[in-house]
Amino acid sequence: DAGVTQSPTHLIKTRGQQVTLRCSPKSGHDTVSWYQQALGQGPQFIFQYYEEEERQRGNFPDRFSGHQFPNYSSELNVNALLLGDSALYLCASTTGGFGGNTIYFGEGSWLTVV
């Protein structure tokens, strides 16, 4: 049973560029959330997708956008990259749009903006 998978694992981008990160939820899960973890900090909630719609959003600018596909996989897009966007981006999955005891995380995508 595959867990939450994310790609790519590492990438380097230049300021002003755009990046797309991908996530496949754990088998049986239909809800995907994205988090940003800066170095030395706890993860911060970006947004959540359920039934192919953004259901809730954290305190992140509109440069951060996403999408969920019919197979429940998701993408995170960040436009006009800033140096401060350098972080580990984590995807989490759960079921039915609820939390409970089944929130699992992937290994993350390390983004470096230079």
Add this chain to the structure above:
Amino acid sequence: GEDVEQSLFLSVREGDSSVINCTYTDSSSTYLYWYKQEPGAGLQLLTYIFSNMDMKQDQRLTVLLNKKDKHLSLRIADTQTGDSAIYFCAESGSSNTGKLIFGQGTTLQVKP
């Protein structure tokens, strides 16, 4: 507002017990979680506790919840060098929609 606080660092000897503490602000949180993060890796769900419980034990892990004081702790018995990692406490909030609020993490160092 929602906030979770943890002490930053804990050092123990191999074989001792470790206790990692956490305080949270949202008294209506439905679930509280502990995650482990090893260097360069993602978050591993260790355990969780439902808000109507006081204690949960899972092998070497014991979670204690004091709702009155909004205090959560994770005890690791017989700590091993492989337990060295960053431990995050997280709360679900009252809506329990899968949005988690994390603390800044406690680095556990286990000395041989």
